[in-house]
Amino acid sequence: MTDTDVSADLGDQDQAPQLVPLNAIFATDFVQILVPVTTANTMAEVAAAVAYHVEGKRVRALPHPKVVIYHGEKMPAEMTVAEAGLKPLDHVTVEYDIPEGS
Amino acid sequence: MALLKREEWQGFVRDVDWSYRYVDDEAVYPEWMSGTGKVPREAWLAWEESYKVSYPEYVATQREKEAAVYAVKAALQRSSAFDTLTEGWKSATKMHFGGVALVEYAAVLGELKMARFGLAGAWRNMATFGQLDEMRHAAITTFFGHEFVGKDAQYDWTQKTFHTNDWVAISLRNLFDAMINTSNVVDIAIELPLTFETGFTNLQFVALAADALASGDVNFANMISSIQTDEARHSQQGGPTLEILVEHDPARAQWVVDKAFWGSARAFSALTGPAMDYYTPLEHRKQSYREFMEEWIIDQFVHTLEQYGLKKPWYWDEFLRGLDIWHHSLHMGLWFWRPTLWWRPMAAVSPDERAWLVEKYPNWEQVYGDKWDVIIDNVNNNNVEATLPETLPWLCSTCHLPACNATQSRNGTWRVRDVQLDYDGRIYHFCSNGCRQIFWKDRDNVNHQTLIDRFLAGQIQPMDVGGILGYMGLTPEVMGDDPDYEAWTKDYAGRPAEGIAAVAQS
Numbered sequence: 001m002t003d004t005d006v007s008a009d010l011g012d013q014d015q016a017p018q019l020v021p022l023n024a025i026f027a028t029d030f031v032q033i034l035v036p037v038t039t040a041n042t043m044a045e046v047a048a049a050v051a052y053h054v055e056g057k058r059v060r061a062l063p064h065p066k067v068v069i070y071h072g073e074k075m076p077a078e079m080t081v082a083e084a085g086l087k088p089l090d091h092v093t094v095e096y097d098i099p100e101g102s
Numbered sequence: 103m104a105l106l107k108r109e110e111w112q113g114f115v116r117d118v119d120w121s122y123r124y125v126d127d128e129a130v131y132p133e134w135m136s137g138t139g140k141v142p143r144e145a146w147l148a149w150e151e152s153y154k155v156s157y158p159e160y161v162a163t164q165r166e167k168e169a170a171v172y173a174v175k176a177a178l179q180r181s182s183a184f185d186t187l188t189e190g191w192k193s194a195t196k197m198h199f200g201g202v203a204l205v206e207y208a209a210v211l212g213e214l215k216m217a218r219f220g221l222a223g224a225w226r227n228m229a230t231f232g233q234l235d236e237m238r239h240a241a242i243t244t245f246f247g248h249e250f251v252g253k254d255a256q257y258d259w260t261q262k263t264f265h266t267n268d269w270v271a272i273s274l275r276n277l278f279d280a281m282i283n284t285s286n287v288v289d290i291a292i293e294l295p296l297t298f299e300t301g302f303t304n305l306q307f308v309a310l311a312a313d314a315l316a317s318g319d320v321n322f323a324n325m326i327s328s329i330q331t332d333e334a335r336h337s338q339q340g341g342p343t344l345e346i347l348v349e350h351d352p353a354r355a356q357w358v359v360d361k362a363f364w365g366s367a368r369a370f371s372a373l374t375g376p377a378m379d380y381y382t383p384l385e386h387r388k389q390s391y392r393e394f395m396e397e398w399i400i401d402q403f404v405h406t407l408e409q410y411g412l413k414k415p416w417y418w419d420e421f422l423r424g425l426d427i428w429h430h431s432l433h434m435g436l437w438f439w440r441p442t443l444w445w446r447p448m449a450a451v452s453p454d455e456r457a458w459l460v461e462k463y464p465n466w467e468q469v470y471g472d473k474w475d476v477i478i479d480n481v482n483n484n485n486v487e488a489t490l491p492e493t494l495p496w497l498c499s500t501c502h503l504p505a506c507n508a509t510q511s512r513n514g515t516w517r518v519r520d521v522q523l524d525y526d527g528r529i530y531h532f533c534s535n536g537c538r539q540i541f542w543k544d545r546d547n548v549n550h551q552t553l554i555d556r557f558l559a560g561q562i563q564p565m566d567v568g569g570i571l572g573y574m575g576l577t578p579e580v581m582g583d584d585p586d587y588e589a590w591t592k593d594y595a596g597r598p599a600e601g602i603a604a605v606a607q608s
Binding site for chain 2: 021025028029030031032033034035052053055056057058059060061062087089090
């Protein structure tokens with residue numbers, strides 16, 4: 001890396017947000033959908049973007065927080081798309097994070 | 103002098119397999135068109151159709167069929183029969199006209215290719231009749247649909263569908279381009295006449311003819327019954343071709359049959375499944391789509407496989423499980439994305455209709471009832487807006503239909519699971535394992551781009567619902583909508599409805 005290589009010096013959070021189209025499924029919905037997000041979006045925002053198309057429209061809304069599941073792992077709500085390493089055309093599932101025993 | 107009997111002269115005029123003096127055989131029957139593969143060239147000379155016909159006999163029979171079908175049409179044109187048809191049945195016919203008319207034309211091209219590049223005189227002779235059949239089918243289907251354009255602009259899509267980038271049209275073009283336009287004639291004979299026509303068109307033509315009669319559409323029943331009478335003759339091109347291929351290259355024979363059956367099953371689940379289990383009025387349904395598939399398709403297909411010494415396809419269990427899922431999910435998808443259709447899809451989920459669905463498909467309520475209930479509650483709370491799409495369904499990279507096939511978990515719940523493939527630097531998603539496997543084995547083929555691919559490549563502008571509908575050729579007078587929301591929601595009116603979308607503030 002050289003002093004003139006400015007972009008390489010920038011962290012993820014300093015770069016212009018890039019579009020990341022995702023293949024997403026919301027909970028018990030019947031179909032995968034296209035949901036565009038950006039590298040700057042948090043997982044909470046991704047969950048909301050996916051839920052927007054389905055929750056209360058085909059899947060009854062529940063009073064629980066929503067969580068993004070990527071490669072089988074629950075992703076922290078504040079983590080960004082860039083930090084999580086989500087790539088264009090990746091698949092995510094959004095589920096209700098229902099507490100045990102409720 | 104007495105005329106010779108047909109069997110005494112037909113061989114002379116049919117078996118015109120000349121010896122070439124100025125070109126070699128490869129120049130006349132190039133491998134990429136004729137596709138003999140591992141089969142010795144001379145083996146094809148044993149090709150023999152079981153049901154023989156001469157040209158004068160063909161013309162006489164076809165003339166009678168045409169006269170009969172047009173006489174019925176002319177008589178019914180003066181009646182008010184069309185006005186008495188239900189919107190559901192009209193939708194089934196619009197879907198059929200748009201989805202089938204130009205597939206018949208594609209079949210003309212397939213038959214012509216076999217008439218030119220088929221590897222035996224008898225085969226080329228039969229394909230010549232086949233192309234005349236398919237020309238008749240393309241013409242009759244277009245003509246019968248065209249009659250109604252003045253009454254309903256959606257019938258204009260009889261001719262228009264295949265010239266658009268509507269997602270249903272892309273899906274069908276992808277299937278038939280692979281089956282017909284890009285295949286060699288050996289593969290065509292097995293994919294089109296044997297698997298698609300012998301295997302599946304019975305479903306569309308026999309089953310739908312029964313539903314047409316029950317729905318009072320004598321004209322439509324008359325048309326498709328007339329078409330079906332041709333299939334029995336030209337579809338026999340598949341049998342002799344498969345017999346020779348199985349003997350010399352059984353692995354290829356198995357693969358071609360497996361692939362064509364899967365692609366056909368996916369397409370029929372989108373078109374025939376919703377027409378039979380939802381659009382046909384409840385009192386007129388003869389059998390469920392599943393029952394028709396079991397009686398008319400599966401038994402016969404398994405019998406054909408055994409007859410030729412082939413095995414059941416590798417995906418057989420997945421296919422059988424799909425009989426309870428594929429077409430129900432696609433019906434919900436067609437309904438939710440209804441502005442993208444050239445017909446008016448009925449949801450058809452009133453209590454009586456749901457009771458019928460559960461009787462035929464015991465898991466139906468568990469898999470679909472909750473989602474239809476949310477949709478019903480939105481309609482009953484004056485929020486139809488919440489039942490309209492604002493993004494695209496993900497389309498499978500093989501069949502181009504929405505990725506919407508739920509499977510059951512060990513704990514009994516049903517979920518749509520992602521089936522993906524990382525290949526050549528990108529991620530592909532599929533509706534099923536069957537579609538992924540076919541994509542993988544055929545990965546060197548050039549596939550159509552899905553609507554998602556086109557959207558993400560910036561080919562669709564503006565990148566919103568309006569842009570997508572415009573790209574697909576939908577105009578406001580044609581865009582599909584439910585013809586009667588009240589019919590299937592009124593019995594649920596007034597019930598408590600929690601967890602539904604808020605009405606958008608305008």
